[in-house]
Amino acid sequence: KQEVTQIPAALSVPEGENLVLNCSFTDSAIYNLQWFRQDPGKGLTSLLLIQSSQREQTSGRLNASLDKSSGRSTLYIAASQPGDSATYLCAPDGSEKLVFGKGTKLTVNP
Amino acid sequence: KAGVTQTPRYLIKTRGQQVTLSCSPISGHRSVSWYQQTPGQGLQFLFEYFSETQRNKGNFPGRFSGRQFSNSRSEMNVSTLELGDSALYLCASSSHGTANNEKLFFGSGTQLSVL
Numbered sequence: 311k312q313e314v315t316q317i318p319a320a321l322s323v324p325e326g327e328n329l330v331l332n333c334s335f336t337d338s339a340i341y342n343l344q345w346f347r348q349d350p351g352k353g354l355t356s357l358l359l360i361q362s363s364q365r366e367q368t369s370g371r372l373n374a375s376l377d378k379s380s381g382r383s384t385l386y387i388a389a390s391q392p393g394d395s396a397t398y399l400c401a402p403d404g405s406e407k408l409v410f411g412k413g414t415k416l417t418v419n420p
Numbered sequence: 421k422a423g424v425t426q427t428p429r430y431l432i433k434t435r436g437q438q439v440t441l442s443c444s445p446i447s448g449h450r451s452v453s454w455y456q457q458t459p460g461q462g463l464q465f466l467f468e469y470f471s472e473t474q475r476n477k478g479n480f481p482g483r484f485s486g487r488q489f490s491n492s493r494s495e496m497n498v499s500t501l502e503l504g505d506s507a508l509y510l511c512a513s514s515s516h517g518t519a520n521n522e523k524l525f526f527g528s529g530t531q532l533s534v535l
């Protein structure tokens with residue numbers, strides 16, 4: 311059974327900081343892994359999808375890496391902004407479909 | 421291109437009643453998945469439909485059911501509501517499903533409160 315852990319559960323940083331969010335999963339037999347952001351009371355927005363054969367994906371100030379063999383992924387956010395405040399969730403996609411972590415709640419203070 | 425549309429946005433029901441939630445995927449998307457989100461359990465997969473057929477099912481009781489129509493619109497039904505069914509129900513769509521390395525597009529959800 312896939313289990314997904316995200317550390318830290320919450321993070322508060324001043325604007326402009328570079329930060330790393332961590333995701334670990336127990337079953338490495340995955341097709342891909344997605345990172346999502348969720349704003350309060352809203353649905354999820356897919357930020358990045360890393361295929362199992364890839365090591366990383368980049369989109370603007372976001373960079374996600376995947377080490378499938380060790381069951382780890384990281385999301386790097388450069389030069390954080392108050393608009394980045396949200397909950398970030400990772401979800402590996404395998405035989406149990408997408409299994410979500412509990413998320414990291416990020417607050418970027420102006 | 422319109423996004424994923426879920427209706428209604430909010431719903432209040434009492435225990436024992438049944439409820440039907442609706443999801444219209446992005447035009448051209450044939451895969452629709454449903455998720456339940458609660459503060460305690462987080463996001464949990466309910467089921468996935470593709471071309472009117474249920475392709476995958478999560479670990480939920482039979483009170484939770486769904487269907488997909490020929491236009492890819494999907495509905496989920498919860499019968500005999502329990503207090504623990506109070507949650508945000510999210511629907512997501514993609515062209516062929518996430519196993520094909522496709523991003524998921526989520527709707528804003530239906531917030532169900534069971535009193």
